[in-house]
Amino acid sequence: MNPAEPRNPQAGFTLIELLVSLALTAAIASFIIGGFHLVQRTSAITFERESAEEIDAAATRIRGLLAGTMPAATIDEVDRTSRLLFEGRADSVIFVTLSEATAFPGGPMRVRLSWQDRPPMPGHPAALVLRTAVFRSNPRLVFESNPVTLWRDVVGFSLRYFGAPAPDKPPQWHSEWLGHDRLPLAMLVHVEFGAGRGRRRLTLQTALRLGRTN
Numbered sequence: 001m002n003p004a005e006p007r008n009p010q011a012g013f014t015l016i017e018l019l020v021s022l023a024l025t026a027a028i029a030s031f032i033i034g035g036f037h038l039v040q041r042t043s044a045i046t047f048e049r050e051s052a053e054e055i056d057a058a059a060t061r062i063r064g065l066l067a068g069t070m071p072a073a074t075i076d077e078v079d080r081t082s083r084l085l086f087e088g089r090a091d092s093v094i095f096v097t098l099s100e101a102t103a104f105p106g107g108p109m110r111v112r113l114s115w116q117d118r119p120p121m122p123g124h125p126a127a128l129v130l131r132t133a134v135f136r137s138n139p140r141l142v143f144e145s146n147p148v149t150l151w152r153d154v155v156g157f158s159l160r161y162f163g164a165p166a167p168d169k170p171p172q173w174h175s176e177w178l179g180h181d182r183l184p185l186a187m188l189v190h191v192e193f194g195a196g197r198g199r200r201r202l203t204l205q206t207a208l209r210l211g212r213t214n
Contacts, residue, residue, distance in 0.1 A: 068098035088177030108135040156192030
């Protein structure tokens with residue numbers, strides 16, 4: 001073949017051209033995949049940061065509500081007697097607190113912290129919600145608002161109560177606070193989040209300042 005003869009346009013790629021083409025294709029693919037992973041990582045970091053901010057904001061809110069807990073009497077619908085409204089269980093609590101500026105300004109507010117629908121099951125986290133209402137001594141006049149999600153992706157939740165149920169009893173931690181004529185002095189809130197929240201644990205110990213007057 002004459003070296004000066006022009007190349008046949010129908011001829012195929014040479015081995016060198018094929019190798020160069022494959023190398024360029026591989027380089028472009030690596031850039032694309034690397035960029036995709038970078039976007040995924042950035043998105044994950046942003047989600048984790050926003051999740052942490054949501055958890056902290058909710059913790060600040062519940063701490064403020066608990067700190068403002070106040071003694072308030074309600075009518076027992078069974079025997080029609082007056083009793084202190086504070087129902088503290090291991091996984092839910094009902095109490096009366098000073099109203100938030102955005103809710104019911106100037107008056108007491110009834111708050112219920114509980115699971116939204118059900119406790120968590122293996123592989124199925126649950127949500128904790130707040131239900132609020134204007135406080136009324138007559139339970140029949142209490143109308144709760146729609147639940148507001150406090151924490152999502154919760155796999156563990158417990159409440160404990162510190163105080164003396166009776167004057168002759170020393171203060172100590174209790175798993176429940178039911179049927180007492182005085183408020184606890186403090187509460188311990190423990191929340192554990194699932195994979196969606198980075199397996200985070202949150203513990204809040206809050207003094208019930210207004211409860212100390214009892």
